Amino acid sequence: MEYGIAALGTASKTNFQKIERVQNHSLRIMTGGIKSTPINSMESVRGLESLADRRKKKIVCQYTKFQHLANHPMCKLITNNPRKRLKRTNFTASAQQIHKSLELPDLRPDTPLQSSIDWPPWNQQSQIEIVKDIDGVTSKKSMIKRELHCLTQNMLDKKYPSNYWIRAFTDGSASEAHNSKDAIHKLSRAAQVTIFRLRTGHNRLKHHLFSRFKIGDGPNCPCGANRQDAQHVLQDCPLLDDARLKYWPEPREMNQKLYGSAPQLGITAEFICASDLTI
Ligand SMILES: [Zn+2]
Known part of the structure; x- marks a missing residue:
């Protein structure tokens, strides 16, 4: 997603949002988040940094690179006073702004980087x-x-x-990109979606559907309780007492059911499956 994104350093908010929308849509597919699921929750469960933050990093990195390439035209632009046109945003101004806001140390070049243009491959004929x-x-x-x-x-x-040959494909290291301590990643996709929706509260239980989207006849559970949500379904609903006893002969805390080990999360997902509720 962020390939060449430094070039979008001065893009308008609307244009950048078009790219962010792609990432957010992908996140909804990956996590099974519904329309109302906050983007933060999806990013945190997938261990993904926001695109805006990644863009900031790329801009600062590109800016520092330019500073070190003494012969690069951008280097001269950066070194000479870049604030001639105050009203216009430009790459240098936005990079300096990010640099300042993140309180980064100024990495002025002691020794300039050697540009790869100094040895173009077509001049290396002796090796061919x-x-x-x-x-x-x-x-x-x-x-x-x-x-x-x-x-x-x-x-x-x-x-x-x-x-x-140079291998251009991934060696599988990306599979370690997420937070492996969270047992949710060890579950099947269907179970992951169930647990994620129960955790965030953005699910198809009656309380959320009614309070957020005004869908259904009310937030009440068929048992009469006034709030059908994850807490009620997992811990309290009398209609599910039999199933609950079958899956958890001993009472278990909400925290363990949603954030416990992989087998514990698996049981929660199975319980929801057996309860015939749509999550
Ligand atoms: Zn109930």
């Missing part, structure tokens, strides 16, 4: 080897295509084994 001969190929015209293909493939495999 052009292979014209392939072992086993005597005359291209007299051999069939399939044979030529196999011999070339063999040569490539031998000379440039696959572990020489």
Whole structure:
């Protein structure tokens, strides 16, 4: 999402919101959050930093990079007084503002970075080897295509084994990106969604649907209690006493049911499933 996002450092709020909307929509798909679920809750359960914060980091990083590249045109712009046009926002001004608001130390360059433009790859011809001969190929015209293909493939495999190639795909390290201490990540997706909705209170139980969206005939539980919410369903509702006793022979605290170990959370999800309630 944040690829090249420093370029959006001066984007208007409306334009940036268009990108944020994509992230928030993805978060709703990932967590199973409903329309009213606060973005903060979704970000925290997925361990995801807000896009606005990530943009700030990228801008500051890009700004520092420019400062260190003595020959870069942006370096001159930054070093010369950038506040000639006070009314217009520009990259330098916004970067300096973020720098100041985060109270970051000023990393003025002692030794400028070497730009990669100083060694363009096309000037490194000495390293490029052009292979014209392939072992086993005597005359291209007299051999069939399939044979030529196999011999070339063999040569490539031998000379440039696959572990020489730069791997551009992920090595799986992203799977550790979330907060692994939270047992919710060990559950099945369906169970994760149930637990997440119970935790945030943004679910399809009657209290939330009625108080937030005015959906349904009222916030009351069919048992007569005046508030059908996670607390009532998990702990109090007399209509679910049998199921509750089956899944929790011993009384268990709300905190353990929603934030406990993976097996405990699994039981909560199973209980909700058995109760026939839509979460
Ligand atoms: Zn009830």
